[in-house]
Amino acid sequence: MHFTFTYIPHNIEKLQEYLDFLFYEVWLKADGDFDADKLSGHPELQQIYIDLGYKEGKWAQFFNSSIENIYREFLKLDSKYRAFLSVRYANNNNIEGLCCDKTIEPITYEEISQSHPDLSKALKSFYSKLYGSNSPFNLEDFGFLNKDLITDYDMAFMEKNNQQVCPFCALTHLKANNHSYREAYDHYIPKGSYPFNVLNFRNLAPMCNECNSTYKLSKSPLYPIDPLKGKNARTKAFYPYADDHPEISFKIEISNSNILNLTPDDISITIHADSGYKEEIETWMRVFGLEERYKATLCSPNDGQVWFNKAIDEFENAKELANIVDYDVFYKRILREAQKYPLSDKGFLKAQFLEECRKKGLFNSI
Ligand SMILES: [Zn+2]
Numbered sequence: 620m621h622f623t624f625t626y627i628p629h630n631i632e633k634l635q636e637y638l639d640f641l642f643y644e645v646w647l648k649a650d651g652d653f654d655a656d657k658l659s660g661h662p663e664l665q666q667i668y669i670d671l672g673y674k675e676g677k678w679a680q681f682f683n684s685s686i687e688n689i690y691r692e693f694l695k696l697d698s699k700y701r702a703f704l705s706v707r708y709a710n711n712n713n714i715e716g717l718c719c720d721k722t723i724e725p726i727t728y729e730e731i732s733q734s735h736p737d738l739s740k741a742l743k744s745f746y747s748k749l750y751g752s753n754s755p756f757n758l759e760d761f762g763f764l765n766k767d768l769i770t771d772y773d774m775a776f777m778e779k780n781n782q783q784v785c786p787f788c789a790l791t792h793l794k795a796n797n798h799s800y801r802e803a804y805d806h807y808i809p810k811g812s813y814p815f816n817v818l819n820f821r822n823l824a825p826m827c828n829e830c831n832s833t834y835k836l837s838k839s840p841l842y843p844i845d846p847l848k849g850k851n852a853r854t855k856a857f858y859p860y861a862d863d864h865p866e867i868s869f870k871i872e873i874s875n876s877n878i879l880n881l882t883p884d885d886i887s888i889t890i891h892a893d894s895g896y897k898e899e900i901e902t903w904m905r906v907f908g909l910e911e912r913y914k915a916t917l918c919s920p921n922d923g924q925v926w927f928n929k930a931i932d933e934f935e936n937a938k939e940l941a942n943i944v945d946y947d948v949f950y951k952r953i954l955r956e957a958q959k960y961p962l963s964d965k966g967f968l969k970a971q972f973l974e975e976c977r978k979k980g981l982f983n984s985i
Contacts, residue, residue: 620903621789621867621962624780624824626860631768634756634818635712637664638749641686642708642815647701649693657690667760682755685745692738700735711815714822717808717841718858718899725841727812742814749817750810756818773801776825784962786859787835787907790916791827802827807859809837824859834908843905856902865892867900871917871971876979878927883914916965917972926969927976934982946982 640661655672658665668686671679693701707726710716716723732739748754756764777795785791794802802825808816816822826835840856857864868891875885888910890900904910917923934949950973957970976982 620786620857620859620864621784621967622782622786623857623861623864624776624786624859626821627772627776627779629772629775629820630762631764631772631818631820634749634761634764634768635820637661638815638818639712640664641689643705645686646689646693647705649690649696653687653690670760671758676758678753678755678758679760681748682758685741688741689738689745692735692741696735696738704731708815711808711813712819712822714808714816714819715858715861718856718861721853721855724853725808725813726815728814729812731814746814746817747810750806769804770801772820773825777801782962785827785830787826787830787903788909788912789962789967790912790965791829793825793827801825803831805831805835807840809839811837812839821860829912830907834912835906838906840902840906843902854902855898856906857896857899865894865896867892867967869967869971871968871975873972873975873979876981878976878981879924881918881923883911883918886914886917888913913968916968922965922968923972926972927981930973930976930982950977950982 640658641664644660645657655665655669658668668683671683674680696704704726707724710723711725713723717725728739728743731742749756750764752765754764755761756768757766762768774796781795783793783795785793794800804823805826806817807822807824810817841853843852843854870889870891872887873881873885874887875881890904890909892900930950930953933953934946937949954970954973957964957966957973959966961967961970
Protein backbone atom coordinates (compact mmCIF):
# COMPACT_ATOMS: atom_id res chain seq x y z
CA MET A 620 0.00 0.00 0.00
CA HIS A 621 1.04 3.60 -0.51
CA PHE A 622 1.06 4.41 3.20
CA THR A 623 -0.30 2.93 6.42
CA PHE A 624 -2.85 4.25 8.89
CA THR A 625 -2.22 5.18 12.51
CA TYR A 626 -4.33 3.04 14.84
CA ILE A 627 -6.71 4.99 17.07
CA PRO A 628 -7.55 3.56 20.54
CA HIS A 629 -11.25 4.22 21.19
CA ASN A 630 -14.16 3.26 23.41
CA ILE A 631 -15.53 1.17 20.51
CA GLU A 632 -12.93 -1.48 21.49
CA LYS A 633 -15.20 -2.43 24.41
CA LEU A 634 -17.31 -4.48 21.95
CA GLN A 635 -14.31 -6.65 21.08
CA GLU A 636 -13.60 -6.96 24.82
CA TYR A 637 -17.13 -8.33 25.31
CA LEU A 638 -16.52 -10.82 22.52
CA ASP A 639 -13.12 -11.85 23.97
CA PHE A 640 -14.77 -12.44 27.34
CA LEU A 641 -17.53 -14.54 25.79
CA PHE A 642 -15.02 -16.69 23.94
CA TYR A 643 -12.35 -17.20 26.61
CA GLU A 644 -14.38 -17.09 29.82
CA VAL A 645 -17.81 -18.39 28.82
CA TRP A 646 -17.67 -20.62 25.74
CA LEU A 647 -14.19 -22.14 26.18
CA LYS A 648 -15.08 -22.94 29.82
CA ALA A 649 -18.53 -24.30 28.93
CA ASP A 650 -19.57 -26.79 31.61
CA GLY A 651 -23.17 -27.52 32.67
CA ASP A 652 -26.30 -25.63 31.66
CA PHE A 653 -26.02 -21.98 30.66
CA ASP A 654 -27.41 -19.23 32.88
CA ALA A 655 -26.61 -15.59 33.59
CA ASP A 656 -24.11 -16.61 36.30
CA LYS A 657 -21.75 -17.76 33.54
CA LEU A 658 -21.26 -14.05 32.78
CA SER A 659 -20.47 -13.06 36.38
CA GLY A 660 -16.81 -12.44 35.49
CA HIS A 661 -17.95 -9.43 33.45
CA PRO A 662 -20.65 -7.61 35.47
CA GLU A 663 -21.27 -5.01 32.74
CA LEU A 664 -21.95 -7.63 30.06
CA GLN A 665 -23.88 -9.76 32.53
CA GLN A 666 -26.21 -6.82 33.24
CA ILE A 667 -26.69 -6.22 29.50
CA TYR A 668 -27.57 -9.91 29.04
CA ILE A 669 -30.12 -9.71 31.88
CA ASP A 670 -31.62 -6.44 30.56
CA LEU A 671 -31.87 -7.80 27.01
CA GLY A 672 -33.75 -10.79 28.40
CA TYR A 673 -36.65 -8.45 29.23
CA LYS A 674 -36.70 -6.85 25.79
CA GLU A 675 -38.96 -7.92 22.97
CA GLY A 676 -36.90 -6.79 19.98
CA LYS A 677 -35.29 -9.27 17.60
CA TRP A 678 -31.77 -7.88 18.15
CA ALA A 679 -31.96 -8.43 21.92
CA GLN A 680 -33.26 -11.96 21.47
CA PHE A 681 -30.70 -12.66 18.75
CA PHE A 682 -27.76 -11.57 20.95
CA ASN A 683 -28.80 -13.61 23.98
CA SER A 684 -29.87 -16.71 22.08
CA SER A 685 -26.64 -16.66 20.03
CA ILE A 686 -24.54 -16.68 23.22
CA GLU A 687 -26.57 -19.62 24.49
CA ASN A 688 -26.48 -21.54 21.16
CA ILE A 689 -22.72 -21.22 20.83
CA TYR A 690 -22.30 -22.24 24.49
CA ARG A 691 -24.28 -25.42 23.78
CA GLU A 692 -22.02 -26.19 20.81
CA PHE A 693 -18.90 -25.70 22.96
CA LEU A 694 -20.28 -28.19 25.49
CA LYS A 695 -19.86 -30.85 22.80
CA LEU A 696 -16.16 -30.04 22.22
CA ASP A 697 -13.35 -32.01 23.84
CA SER A 698 -10.51 -30.21 25.59
CA LYS A 699 -8.13 -30.76 22.67
CA TYR A 700 -10.38 -28.99 20.16
CA ARG A 701 -11.11 -26.22 22.66
CA ALA A 702 -7.34 -25.64 23.05
CA PHE A 703 -6.95 -25.66 19.26
CA LEU A 704 -9.76 -23.10 18.83
CA SER A 705 -8.25 -20.93 21.56
CA VAL A 706 -4.99 -20.64 19.60
CA ARG A 707 -6.82 -19.96 16.34
CA TYR A 708 -9.05 -17.33 17.98
CA ALA A 709 -5.92 -15.47 19.09
CA ASN A 710 -4.40 -15.91 15.61
CA ASN A 711 -7.49 -14.55 13.84
CA ASN A 712 -7.23 -11.48 16.03
CA ASN A 713 -3.49 -11.04 15.54
CA ILE A 714 -3.94 -9.09 12.32
CA GLU A 715 -0.36 -7.84 12.21
CA GLY A 716 0.93 -11.38 12.81
CA LEU A 717 -1.28 -12.84 10.08
CA CYS A 718 -0.01 -10.23 7.62
CA CYS A 719 3.68 -10.47 8.46
CA ASP A 720 4.30 -14.04 9.66
CA LYS A 721 3.21 -16.98 7.51
CA THR A 722 3.63 -19.44 10.38
CA ILE A 723 0.62 -17.87 12.13
CA GLU A 724 -2.36 -19.90 10.95
CA PRO A 725 -5.86 -18.41 10.84
CA ILE A 726 -9.04 -20.45 10.91
CA THR A 727 -12.02 -20.24 8.57
CA TYR A 728 -15.66 -21.21 9.00
CA GLU A 729 -15.08 -23.88 6.36
CA GLU A 730 -12.29 -25.49 8.39
CA ILE A 731 -14.44 -25.56 11.52
CA SER A 732 -17.37 -26.98 9.58
CA GLN A 733 -15.30 -29.96 8.39
CA SER A 734 -15.25 -31.39 11.91
CA HIS A 735 -17.94 -29.34 13.70
CA PRO A 736 -20.59 -28.15 11.20
CA ASP A 737 -23.13 -27.05 13.84
CA LEU A 738 -20.53 -24.98 15.69
CA SER A 739 -19.43 -23.34 12.44
CA LYS A 740 -23.05 -22.52 11.61
CA ALA A 741 -23.73 -21.05 15.07
CA LEU A 742 -20.54 -18.95 14.95
CA LYS A 743 -21.27 -17.65 11.46
CA SER A 744 -24.86 -16.81 12.34
CA PHE A 745 -23.58 -14.70 15.27
CA TYR A 746 -20.43 -13.05 13.94
CA SER A 747 -21.78 -12.28 10.47
CA LYS A 748 -24.43 -9.99 11.97
CA LEU A 749 -22.27 -8.10 14.48
CA TYR A 750 -21.04 -5.36 12.12
CA GLY A 751 -23.43 -3.21 10.10
CA SER A 752 -26.95 -1.87 10.22
CA ASN A 753 -28.48 -5.12 11.50
CA SER A 754 -26.05 -5.61 14.37
CA PRO A 755 -27.44 -6.13 17.90
CA PHE A 756 -24.67 -3.75 18.95
CA ASN A 757 -26.87 -0.99 17.51
CA LEU A 758 -28.96 -1.29 20.67
CA GLU A 759 -28.69 1.46 23.31
CA ASP A 760 -27.32 -1.13 25.76
CA PHE A 761 -24.15 -1.36 23.68
CA GLY A 762 -23.88 2.38 22.92
CA PHE A 763 -25.48 2.48 19.43
CA LEU A 764 -22.72 1.02 17.23
CA ASN A 765 -23.61 2.66 13.91
CA LYS A 766 -25.25 5.87 15.07
CA ASP A 767 -22.76 6.87 17.76
CA LEU A 768 -19.75 4.59 18.24
CA ILE A 769 -18.54 4.24 14.64
CA THR A 770 -19.38 7.86 13.83
CA ASP A 771 -17.30 9.04 16.77
CA TYR A 772 -14.51 6.57 16.00
CA ASP A 773 -14.43 7.70 12.36
CA MET A 774 -14.15 11.38 13.39
CA ALA A 775 -11.17 10.59 15.64
CA PHE A 776 -9.68 8.30 13.00
CA MET A 777 -9.90 10.85 10.20
CA GLU A 778 -8.55 13.62 12.39
CA LYS A 779 -5.38 11.60 12.84
CA ASN A 780 -5.34 9.99 9.37
CA ASN A 781 -6.01 13.05 7.28
CA GLN A 782 -4.37 12.18 3.95
CA GLN A 783 -7.80 12.05 2.25
CA VAL A 784 -6.63 9.65 -0.42
CA CYS A 785 -7.17 5.89 -0.50
CA PRO A 786 -3.87 4.28 0.61
CA PHE A 787 -4.66 1.03 -1.18
CA CYS A 788 -4.85 2.56 -4.71
CA ALA A 789 -4.03 6.31 -4.38
CA LEU A 790 -6.34 6.80 -7.36
CA THR A 791 -9.35 7.93 -5.37
CA HIS A 792 -10.23 10.52 -2.76
CA LEU A 793 -11.16 9.24 0.71
CA LYS A 794 -14.00 11.02 2.49
CA ALA A 795 -12.92 12.64 5.76
CA ASN A 796 -14.28 15.07 8.35
CA ASN A 797 -15.31 17.75 5.83
CA HIS A 798 -17.90 15.36 4.41
CA SER A 799 -21.29 14.58 5.91
CA TYR A 800 -20.90 10.93 4.87
CA ARG A 801 -18.11 8.61 5.92
CA GLU A 802 -16.15 6.07 3.88
CA ALA A 803 -17.02 2.40 4.43
CA TYR A 804 -14.59 0.33 6.51
CA ASP A 805 -13.39 -2.91 4.94
CA HIS A 806 -12.64 -6.09 6.85
CA TYR A 807 -9.08 -6.61 5.63
CA ILE A 808 -9.18 -10.29 6.65
CA PRO A 809 -12.63 -10.98 5.16
CA LYS A 810 -15.43 -11.40 7.66
CA GLY A 811 -17.34 -13.83 5.45
CA SER A 812 -14.58 -16.45 5.71
CA TYR A 813 -12.83 -15.82 9.04
CA PRO A 814 -14.66 -15.80 12.39
CA PHE A 815 -13.76 -13.90 15.59
CA ASN A 816 -12.32 -10.61 14.24
CA VAL A 817 -15.38 -8.84 12.89
CA LEU A 818 -15.15 -6.03 15.49
CA ASN A 819 -11.38 -5.97 15.80
CA PHE A 820 -10.61 -2.47 14.54
CA ARG A 821 -7.09 -3.50 13.60
CA ASN A 822 -8.87 -5.57 10.95
CA LEU A 823 -10.98 -2.64 9.78
CA ALA A 824 -9.68 -0.01 7.41
CA PRO A 825 -11.48 2.69 5.45
CA MET A 826 -10.93 2.37 1.72
CA CYS A 827 -12.43 3.82 -1.43
CA ASN A 828 -15.53 2.25 -2.90
CA GLU A 829 -13.65 1.03 -5.98
CA CYS A 830 -11.08 -0.83 -3.85
CA ASN A 831 -13.68 -2.16 -1.42
CA SER A 832 -16.70 -3.03 -3.54
CA THR A 833 -15.28 -3.65 -7.01
CA TYR A 834 -11.82 -5.18 -6.59
CA LYS A 835 -11.20 -6.54 -3.10
CA LEU A 836 -14.66 -7.86 -2.22
CA SER A 837 -14.05 -11.05 -0.22
CA LYS A 838 -10.49 -11.67 -1.50
CA SER A 839 -8.17 -12.74 1.30
CA PRO A 840 -4.72 -11.15 1.62
CA LEU A 841 -3.59 -14.39 3.29
CA TYR A 842 -4.23 -16.90 0.49
CA PRO A 843 -4.23 -16.31 -3.28
CA ILE A 844 -6.93 -18.91 -3.81
CA ASP A 845 -9.52 -20.86 -1.87
CA PRO A 846 -8.09 -21.22 1.67
CA LEU A 847 -9.13 -24.87 1.80
CA LYS A 848 -7.28 -25.78 -1.38
CA GLY A 849 -4.44 -23.30 -1.15
CA LYS A 850 -2.89 -24.13 2.21
CA ASN A 851 0.63 -24.08 0.81
CA ALA A 852 0.13 -20.76 -0.82
CA ARG A 853 -0.14 -18.70 2.38
CA THR A 854 1.11 -15.21 1.54
CA LYS A 855 2.37 -12.20 3.43
CA ALA A 856 0.51 -8.89 3.12
CA PHE A 857 0.99 -5.27 4.10
CA TYR A 858 -0.54 -4.60 7.53
CA PRO A 859 -2.70 -1.44 7.23
CA TYR A 860 -1.61 -0.21 10.70
CA ALA A 861 2.11 -1.09 10.49
CA ASP A 862 4.44 1.39 12.18
CA ASP A 863 7.12 0.75 9.56
CA HIS A 864 6.20 0.91 5.93
CA PRO A 865 8.72 0.85 3.10
CA GLU A 866 9.20 3.51 0.48
CA ILE A 867 7.30 2.33 -2.61
CA SER A 868 8.55 3.04 -6.12
CA PHE A 869 6.98 2.46 -9.52
CA LYS A 870 8.53 1.61 -12.85
CA ILE A 871 6.60 2.00 -16.07
CA GLU A 872 7.72 0.70 -19.46
CA ILE A 873 5.84 1.43 -22.66
CA SER A 874 6.32 -0.49 -25.90
CA ASN A 875 4.24 1.83 -28.13
CA SER A 876 5.33 5.36 -29.04
CA ASN A 877 1.80 6.39 -29.95
CA ILE A 878 0.87 7.60 -26.46
CA LEU A 879 -2.60 8.78 -27.51
CA ASN A 880 -3.49 5.26 -28.61
CA LEU A 881 -1.99 3.16 -25.84
CA THR A 882 -3.56 -0.13 -24.85
CA PRO A 883 -2.91 -1.98 -21.57
CA ASP A 884 -0.84 -4.53 -23.52
CA ASP A 885 1.64 -1.77 -24.43
CA ILE A 886 2.41 -1.07 -20.76
CA SER A 887 4.40 -2.87 -18.10
CA ILE A 888 4.15 -1.72 -14.47
CA THR A 889 6.37 -3.00 -11.68
CA ILE A 890 6.26 -1.94 -8.05
CA HIS A 891 9.30 -2.10 -5.77
CA ALA A 892 10.01 -1.40 -2.14
CA ASP A 893 13.34 -0.18 -0.85
CA SER A 894 13.96 -3.29 1.25
CA GLY A 895 12.29 -6.30 -0.34
CA TYR A 896 8.61 -6.80 0.48
CA LYS A 897 8.20 -8.68 -2.82
CA GLU A 898 5.45 -10.93 -1.48
CA GLU A 899 3.56 -8.10 0.23
CA ILE A 900 3.61 -6.14 -3.02
CA GLU A 901 2.32 -9.12 -5.02
CA THR A 902 -0.51 -9.59 -2.53
CA TRP A 903 -1.34 -5.89 -2.65
CA MET A 904 -1.45 -5.87 -6.47
CA ARG A 905 -3.54 -9.05 -6.57
CA VAL A 906 -6.14 -8.09 -3.98
CA PHE A 907 -6.73 -4.60 -5.36
CA GLY A 908 -6.33 -5.32 -9.10
CA LEU A 909 -3.68 -2.61 -9.31
CA GLU A 910 -2.02 -3.64 -12.57
CA GLU A 911 -5.30 -3.41 -14.45
CA ARG A 912 -6.33 -0.16 -12.79
CA TYR A 913 -2.99 1.61 -13.22
CA LYS A 914 -2.71 0.56 -16.86
CA ALA A 915 -6.28 1.75 -17.52
CA THR A 916 -5.36 5.09 -15.90
CA LEU A 917 -2.36 5.52 -18.21
CA CYS A 918 -4.54 4.74 -21.26
CA SER A 919 -7.32 7.08 -20.13
CA PRO A 920 -8.09 10.24 -22.14
CA ASN A 921 -8.42 12.09 -18.82
CA ASP A 922 -5.19 10.88 -17.24
CA GLY A 923 -2.26 9.48 -19.26
CA GLN A 924 -3.23 11.26 -22.48
CA VAL A 925 -3.79 14.57 -20.68
CA TRP A 926 -0.45 14.31 -18.84
CA PHE A 927 1.33 13.78 -22.14
CA ASN A 928 -0.52 16.54 -24.02
CA LYS A 929 -0.14 18.99 -21.13
CA ALA A 930 3.60 18.38 -20.97
CA ILE A 931 3.82 19.40 -24.64
CA ASP A 932 1.34 22.33 -24.43
CA GLU A 933 2.88 23.80 -21.31
CA PHE A 934 6.34 23.70 -22.87
CA GLU A 935 5.04 25.58 -25.91
CA ASN A 936 3.58 28.21 -23.59
CA ALA A 937 6.74 28.39 -21.52
CA LYS A 938 8.82 28.93 -24.66
CA GLU A 939 6.66 31.90 -25.66
CA LEU A 940 6.40 33.46 -22.22
CA ALA A 941 9.77 32.88 -20.64
CA ASN A 942 12.23 32.21 -23.42
CA ILE A 943 12.71 28.64 -22.20
CA VAL A 944 14.12 26.71 -25.13
CA ASP A 945 15.62 23.72 -23.38
CA TYR A 946 12.95 21.06 -23.00
CA ASP A 947 15.02 19.15 -20.44
CA VAL A 948 15.05 22.13 -18.06
CA PHE A 949 11.30 22.55 -18.39
CA TYR A 950 10.67 18.83 -18.14
CA LYS A 951 12.71 18.47 -14.97
CA ARG A 952 10.48 21.08 -13.35
CA ILE A 953 7.19 19.27 -14.07
CA LEU A 954 8.73 15.95 -13.12
CA ARG A 955 9.89 17.43 -9.81
CA GLU A 956 6.33 18.61 -9.10
CA ALA A 957 4.84 15.19 -9.80
CA GLN A 958 7.48 13.50 -7.64
CA LYS A 959 7.09 15.99 -4.82
CA TYR A 960 3.36 15.27 -4.47
CA PRO A 961 3.03 11.57 -5.38
CA LEU A 962 -0.44 11.28 -3.85
CA SER A 963 -1.82 14.36 -5.62
CA ASP A 964 -3.35 13.87 -9.06
CA LYS A 965 -1.84 10.38 -9.25
CA GLY A 966 1.65 11.92 -9.21
CA PHE A 967 3.25 8.53 -8.40
CA LEU A 968 2.08 7.28 -11.83
CA LYS A 969 2.38 10.56 -13.70
CA ALA A 970 6.06 11.06 -12.80
CA GLN A 971 7.08 7.60 -14.00
CA PHE A 972 4.87 7.80 -17.08
CA LEU A 973 6.39 11.12 -18.23
CA GLU A 974 9.85 9.82 -17.44
CA GLU A 975 9.25 6.81 -19.68
CA CYS A 976 7.91 9.11 -22.46
CA ARG A 977 11.07 11.22 -22.18
CA LYS A 978 13.32 8.15 -22.26
CA LYS A 979 11.59 7.03 -25.43
CA GLY A 980 12.45 10.39 -26.98
CA LEU A 981 8.82 11.40 -27.40
CA PHE A 982 9.52 15.00 -26.34
CA ASN A 983 12.68 15.39 -28.45
CA SER A 984 10.98 16.91 -31.47
CA ILE A 985 9.34 19.76 -29.55
ZN1 LIG B 1 -8.77 2.71 -3.31
